[in-house]
Amino acid sequence: MGKTKGLKYYIISGLNIHDNNRGTGALGCGVFSFLKQHHNPNNLIACKIMLYKNPWKFKFRKRRKEIITIAEDKFELYYLYVLYYDYWIFNKISILSKLTRTNCLLKKVGFVAAVNGGDGFSDIYGTETFKNRLFDAQLAIKEQIPLIILPQTLGPFKDAENLKVATRILKYASKVYVRDEKFVPELNAMEVEYKLTKDLSYFMQPEKIDVDIASNAVGLNVSGLCYSNKFRDLSGKFEHYPLLIEKIIEYFQKNSIPLYLIAHSYNYKTPEYANDDMEAIKEVYNKLENKTNVYLIDKDLTSPQTKYVISQFKFFIGTRMHSNFAAIYTDTPVFGLAYSYKYEGSFDYMGLKGHYASVLNIRKMDIPQVISQIEGKYQESIN
Numbered sequence: 551m552g553k554t555k556g557l558k559y560y561i562i563s564g565l566n567i568h569d570n571n572r573g574t575g576a577l578g579c580g581v582f583s584f585l586k587q588h589h590n591p592n593n594l595i596a597c598k599i600m601l602y603k604n605p606w607k608f609k610f611r612k613r614r615k616e617i618i619t620i621a622e623d624k625f626e627l628y629y630l631y632v633l634y635y636d637y638w639i640f641n642k643i644s645i646l647s648k649l650t651r652t653n654c655l656l657k658k659v660g661f662v663a664a665v666n667g668g669d670g671f672s673d674i675y676g677t678e679t680f681k682n683r684l685f686d687a688q689l690a691i692k693e694q695i696p697l698i699i700l701p702q703t704l705g706p707f708k709d710a711e712n713l714k715v716a717t718r719i720l721k722y723a724s725k726v727y728v729r730d731e732k733f734v735p736e737l738n739a740m741e742v743e744y745k746l747t748k749d750l751s752y753f754m755q756p757e758k759i760d761v762d763i764a765s766n767a768v769g770l771n772v773s774g775l776c777y778s779n780k781f782r783d784l785s786g787k788f789e790h791y792p793l794l795i796e797k798i799i800e801y802f803q804k805n806s807i808p809l810y811l812i813a814h815s816y817n818y819k820t821p822e823y824a825n826d827d828m829e830a831i832k833e834v835y836n837k838l839e840n841k842t843n844v845y846l847i848d849k850d851l852t853s854p855q856t857k858y859v860i861s862q863f864k865f866f867i868g869t870r871m872h873s874n875f876a877a878i879y880t881d882t883p884v885f886g887l888a889y890s891y892k893y894e895g896s897f898d899y900m901g902l903k904g905h906y907a908s909v910l911n912i913r914k915m916d917i918p919q920v921i922s923q924i925e926g927k928y929q930e931s932i933n
Contacts, residue, residue, distance in 0.1 A: 558593060558660055559596070559658055559660065560585075560594040560597070560660050561598065561599065561659055561661075561662040561690075562581055562585075562598065562627075563663065563666070563683075563687060564665040564670065564683055565581065565627075570822055570825075571815040571870075571872075572814050572851070572852070572853040572872065573751065573814065573815065573871060575852065576754050576853040576854075576876070577668050577749075577751060578665075579618075579751075579754040580620075580749075580750035580751050580753035581665060581753075582625045583623065583753035583754070584701070589661075591660065594661075595626050595627075596626065596627045597629070598628075598629050599652075600631050601631075601633075601634045601637055602634060603633075603635075605635075612631075613629060613631065614628070620755070636650045656689060657693075661695060662686050662687065662690040662698070663697075664683075664697065665700045668702050668749070668872065669703045669871065669890065670702075671705070672704070672707060673709055674890055675783060675784070677709055679782070681712075681715070684715070690722075691719070697722060697723045699719075699720065699726040700727055701729040702727075702728065703728070703729060703730055703733070703892035703896065704720075705733040706891060720740060721741075721742055725745070726745070727746075728746055728747075729746070729899070730895030731895060731899055732895030733895075749896070751857075752875070752879045754853060756855075756857040756880060757852065757854035757855045759851070761859055763862040764808040766807060767808045767809065767810055767864055768807055768809045768864060768865045768866070768867065768928070769810050769863035770798060770809055770810065770811055770866075770868075771811075771812050771868040771870055772795055772830045773814075773815070773830065774826040774830040775788075775815075775824070775869075776788040776869055777834070784889070785824075787889075787911050788889070790913065791887075791912065793917060794912060794920060796834075799834075799838065799844060802843070803840065803843055803844065808844075808845065809844050809845070810844075810846075810847055811834060811835055811844065812847045812860070812873070813827030813830070813831050814827055814868070814873040815870055816828035818850035831846060832848070856873075856876065861880035861882055864883070865882070865927075865931050866884045867887065867924060868884065868886055869886075869889065871886075871893065871896070874886045874893075874897075878900060878902070883930075883931035884902070884905060885905050885927050886907075887906070887920075889909055889910050893908075904927075905927055907919075907923050
């Protein structure tokens, strides 16, 4: 096992800069800069605790270091591997817990900072997804380690038991940041202090790449989650979303405005079932009988590169929340196609009320009104 003597850590819970979702990647890139600015962890090294089950795999026997480059800053990130059975003893057998590697590592942790995917502190994606993101927060509570809830959308909660779990975590946290005011009444009822701040992706700088975008182009992000209409607890709620996308394209074609289809959550080599934007935009493009002025951005881009591409559009329409943030934080006029209440909270908080429309359970008869809203905001942006 690799030596960890002398090193002190802070855990970034939910960190994954290599995630399929470029929004999650943007959060991961931004968190280092955010913590440097707000909590100055100079004497601590970022880490993730990783559980593994096979004791014979040598690669898990020592820590692994990754260098994260954010703009001109470089940060060290350590992956600390813990055998699942060691963690089980720590968690279940109190008389032996102090002898475990899990306990040894946690004694060296200064604080835990939790991001939960930006909108994962909620059960909108199901109870299992919500609870799977609480591993490090639960460790913090168990070991009385300071917990920071990083800027994100909190809630909503459909299940009362999930709300109880959330309440316990929020009341324990030493600092709670939020990026919008949607959950503020609940926080006030819990008597939890909070601070409003920008989303973590704001702190991620765009990375310039060689890409040819027309000067008057519109960008359109199509969500694989909505387009497939088969994603977990949201399955069946987007029957007419594909038709809406078709009508948006038709509107800009009729006005001779170049439109670029761009993915924001995808795996370029192994598409994610029912949730892959690249699969969705390819399907949209291939189904078009008239492809005039419609372009497909078929590239495997990182989060900073994607933010740069979005910044090159004259106007942007996004379904993924962080595709919209990429536009907002680069001063690109934007219209959001909202599939949860996180859009309302974030857009309203940033002075963009009316710059979004819900696609959740959208009816066929609603589509002309959404197109009219998009037209209005687009015309505002060019006048």
